[in-house]
Amino acid sequence: MANESNPFQEIISHCKEYGYIFQSSELYDGLSAVYDYGxxxxxxxxxxxxxxxxxxxxxxxxxxxxxxxxxxxxxVWKASGHVDNFSDPMIDNKDSNKRYRVDHLIEAHADTLETSAAKELLSEMDRLLAADDLAGLKTLIENNKIKCAVSKTSNWTDVRQFNLMFSTQIGSVAEEADTIxxxxxxxxxxxxxxxxxxxxxxxxxxxxxxxxxxxxxxxxxxxxxxxxxxxxxxxxxxxxxxxxxxxxxxxxxxxxxxxxxxxxxxxxxxxxxxxxxxxxxxxxxxxxxxxxxxxxxxxxxxxxxxxxxxxxxxxxxxxxxxxxxxxxxxxxxxxxxxxxxxxxxxxxxxxxxxxxxxSLAYQEEKWTKEDGTEDSRVVMKIPAKIAPIKLAILPLLKKDGLPELASHLMDECKQQFHCFYEEKDAIGKRYRRMDAIGTPFCVTIDHQTKEDNTVTIRYRDTMTQERIPMDQVQRVVATACK
RNA sequence: GCGGAAGUAGCUCAUUUGGUAGAGCGAUAGCCUUCCAAGCUAUAGGUGGCCGGUUCGAGCCCGGUCUUCCGCUCCA
Structure with a gap:
């Protein structure tokens, strides 16, 4: 709901607001590119x-x-090639602050050369890469007068190795520990x-x-x-x-x-x-x-x-x-x-x-009500099969024995699938909350339930509802979730 | 990683030359209510991202730092 101009930002905000995804360690300002699922x-x-x-x-x-x-x-990581190939030697141009992968930089330069010269350059590069000779790679770049595409200068930093694997130690004594x-x-x-x-x-x-x-x-x-x-x-x-x-x-x-x-x-x-x-x-x-x-x-x-x-x-x-x-x-x-x-x-x-x-499920809907006023909702149309909560059980009022009937249905249904029980607030508000978290079905217990054992089932995607016998609720929801 | 912008309550935002922070929504509790965010009452919630500096005094000025967004880069 937050950012009108960026739909992706709205999805991210919605995920946080309704307990889907939080940034890791948010209490301490967060950890970059790490997230927790709520x-x-x-x-x-x-x-x-x-x-x-x-x-x-x-x-x-x-x-x-x-x-x-x-x-x-x-x-294992030697054999798989990750130790050698999952790390990239990088170099920065000091004037433009551009960072390049060394192999990309040299290959781009080779493309401008004639065939034999290019071949020679690339084989020399491969030899240095294989030998982990970072200083040699820098010398190669300097000797070939390779320039930064942005600054057009050859003012380079040293070549540095970036390994994309995290490492730690196994064994509690630091000196004897092995890196894994x-x-x-x-x-x-x-x-x-x-x-x-x-x-x-x-x-x-x-x-x-x-x-x-x-x-x-x-x-x-x-x-x-x-x-x-x-x-x-x-x-x-x-x-x-x-x-x-x-x-x-x-x-x-x-x-x-x-x-x-x-x-x-x-x-x-x-x-x-x-x-x-x-x-x-x-x-x-x-x-x-x-x-x-x-x-x-x-x-x-x-x-x-x-x-x-x-x-x-x-x-x-x-x-x-x-x-x-x-x-x-x-x-x-x-x-x-x-x-x-x-x-x-x-x-x-x-x-x-x-x-x-x-991102497929998140939708904002607007429509005009019968009395001419505007209405809207945010709904997560998550397929029933994978929705976190399948069914909400809602007594229309929290008196006249309705909560008791609803609790009874809740006890039965929660054996079969994930349910949510709520008796607080007006029914419309509870429907909206269930839309926001993507619950596909809501069942409402009212006074008529006490007379004929029927309930109202309300469908998230269409907002339509119908009356069905209470003892069919489990079957209807379970079938839809298959 | 580089450049630019931003960070005030759960969310969206106010606080117009620096004088110890407010609203709406939301939340919680209660009342009322027979089907799509209704109403009433009460309550909780912020050492203004964090650290430091300037000042008698900083949410506001300055520096650093963290995080996020946009662009570039990167993504065997």
């Missing part, structure tokens, strides 16, 4: 996570779920457990391992509310397939995941695919499922064909064999035999999905 937000987030978990593990007999620890052996990282992605917890799960679960390829959990990235700039946070939650599934079949599965999951988003109420026209042109070191195909956020089309979920990169890397660093024996017969009538499975990954940001849902 009483409503935590429930909505849990509902989204549960929907995803069910769609993966319960509805696919060949996908199982695990919950790996955030702390992992430091070598907070995981920057959840995927590695699945890869290092590949053999454990495959063997103990007697899994046959193709099969998947799903997991939800927190990951941490020390973003240089993190903004846009919960879109890019330093601590965030991923929901991802690694699907292990026979080498050569990865594109088939890549396309399968591309379709399947988009359909899932539509199944929780995201309109098809608000979703699109975005193919990656420049692929990461581990991928042979990659795309984003993008959603049209209030600030533009942005990644909601990534589908990556990761080849056998991760399992091979872990085999190499752990010196253990990570393979699968495939008994199925090939065209020649022989088993496919031993191989390192290929991986197709689906990875959604739970917080981004949350942001998607609330």
């Amino acid at each position: 009483q409503m937000g935590a429930q909505l987030k849990k509902n989204l996570r549960d929907e995803w978990w069910k769609s993966m593990t319960q509805l696919h007999d060949n996908i199982v779920g695990i919950d790996a620890a955030i702390f992992m052996h430091p070598t 990282y907070l995981r920057p992605e959840t995927a590695q917890g699945i890869f290092v457990n590949f053999l454990n799960v495959q063997k103990t679960g007697r899994m046959k390829i193709p099969f998947g391992i799903a997991q939800t959990g927190k990951a941490f990235r020390n973003e240089i700039v993190a903004r846009q509310f919960i879109f890019r946070m330093r601590e965030f939650e991923q929901m991802e599934m690694q699907f292990f397939v026979r080498p050569g079949t990865q594109m088939e599965w890549y396309n399968y999951w591309k379709e399947t995941r988009k359909k899932w988003h539509e199944s929780i109420g995201i309109p098809s026209e608000k979703l699109r695919y975005h193919d990656h042109i420049k692929l990461a070191h581990y991928a042979d195909a990659a795309l984003d499922i993008e959603f049209e956020f209030p600030f533009g089309w942005k990644e909601l979920e990534g589908i990556h064909s990761r080849t056998d990169f991760d399992l091979s890397q872990h085999a190499k660093y752990s010196k253990k064999k990570i393979q699968y024996f495939d008994n199925e017969l090939n065209a020649e009538g022989k088993p496919y035999g031993n191989y390192t499975p290929f991986v197709v990954e689906t990875s959604v940001g739970l917080d981004r999905l949350f942001l998607t849902v609330i």
Whole structure:
């Protein structure tokens, strides 16, 4: 309701006002790019996570779920490439105060050179990057007289290393402590457990391992509310397939995941695919499922064909064999035999999905009443299936035995789904409050209820209401939430 | 991270040359009320983001800091 000029700001204000999202440590002025989920937000987030978990593990007999620890052996991040590739050498121009990634700066300069000179420059850069020679990189920039595009000067700071992984120590004695990282992605917890799960679960390829959990990235700039946070939650599934079949599965999951988003109420026209042109070191195909956020089309979920990169890397660093024996017969009538499975990954940001849902749900409505006056409401049209509170039970008056009847209904319904009971204030005001937090159904108990056991059920999205027998309330709400 | 702007009650805002903060909405309790933010009564809630400086005196002036917004940058 706050900022008329910026709809996204209104959503952020609304989230705070109604207990969906608070800034972390707000009491102490907040912590940048870290947020807490409030009483409503935590429930909505849990509902989204549960929907995803069910769609993966319960509805696919060949996908199982695990919950790996955030702390992992430091070598995991060597093997995954994060120690080397997740850190970027940066350099600042002192005159323009522009900051550049060193590789981007040099590559841009190479584009202006003739082919052989460019090749030489880039191979020298690669050598220095691989050797972590930061001083050498600066010398390379200076020798090539590379200039800042803004200030047109070569007045550079030293090259500095930025690592996007958070680190801490394990072991209480500082001198003996080992540095370990907070995981920057959840995927590695699945890869290092590949053999454990495959063997103990007697899994046959193709099969998947799903997991939800927190990951941490020390973003240089993190903004846009919960879109890019330093601590965030991923929901991802690694699907292990026979080498050569990865594109088939890549396309399968591309379709399947988009359909899932539509199944929780995201309109098809608000979703699109975005193919990656420049692929990461581990991928042979990659795309984003993008959603049209209030600030533009942005990644909601990534589908990556990761080849056998991760399992091979872990085999190499752990010196253990990570393979699968495939008994199925090939065209020649022989088993496919031993191989390192290929991986197709689906990875959604739970917080981004949350942001998607609330930015679609948030609506301000205005209309003219019968007496000619203007009326309005703010309503969160969250699909009933994922709404934090499904049903509000409201005695019309708090006397004449109505609260007793309502409490009785409350006791029955709360066994089945999340309910909210309220007897304070005029009925219209209570409806508005339920609209604001996105409760899809309200049931009102009045004097007629005492005579014929019927109640009024009021629908959030249409604001219409009808009378139904009290003993049908549970069924109506439960059906709508399926 | 750089540049610009902002920060007063839960929210939206007032306090017009510096003189120890107010309103509306909201909240809580009660009264009234038979279906979409009605009315009445009472109550709670702010060391003016934080730290320091100038001044007899700072919400207001100055410096620093934190947070947010906008632009740039960044986002394997």
